[in-house]
Amino acid sequence: MSGRDGGAMRLLDRLRAICLALPEVTERPSHGSPTWFVRGKSVFVTLHADGHHDNDFAHLWCAAPPGAQGELIAADPGRFFRPPYVGGRGWLGVRLDGTVDWSEIDELCRDAYREIAPKRLVASLDAAPDAPA
Numbered sequence: 001m002s003g004r005d006g007g008a009m010r011l012l013d014r015l016r017a018i019c020l021a022l023p024e025v026t027e028r029p030s031h032g033s034p035t036w037f038v039r040g041k042s043v044f045v046t047l048h049a050d051g052h053h054d055n056d057f058a059h060l061w062c063a064a065p066p067g068a069q070g071e072l073i074a075a076d077p078g079r080f081f082r083p084p085y086v087g088g089r090g091w092l093g094v095r096l097d098g099t100v101d102w103s104e105i106d107e108l109c110r111d112a113y114r115e116i117a118p119k120r121l122v123a124s125l126d127a128a129p130d131a132p133a
Contacts, residue, residue, distance in 0.1 A: 008049035011058055011096055015047050018106050022113045023121045036109075044116040045109055049096070053084055057097040060105075062112035064092040 019036040026040045035046040045062045061083045069092045072080040083093035114122050
């Protein structure tokens with residue numbers, strides 16, 4: 001995040017809190033952007049707070065369940081998009097430059113985690129007392 005302005009930092013802080021609350025998640029930069037990994041090796045969310053390539057707006061990329069990318073883009077193409085590189089694998093791009101529904105972002109990040117994490121970690125997430133129904 002080259003801008004490091006207050007808005008970008010707020011996005012990072014909110015997304016960091018969501019992702020690091022998940023079992024065995026770590027954060028480190030990947031290609032210059034804050035990225036969250038399961039067990040330090042498998043990416044499930046990347047934040048591009050200053051934009052990336054032709055998408056010159058704050059957004060994240062996240063793994064998504066099969067079919068979710070197409071459904072979400074069709075339902076709200078102003079908010080969801082197919083990101084470059086990982087879009088062909090079903091990943092989802094989510095705009096963060098307008099009003100952000102943080103409950104929805106939390107759900108999308110948890111879904112991304114479930115797609116990438118080993119079954120044992122997903123089971124521990126789902127067994128947690130604060131796990132969403």
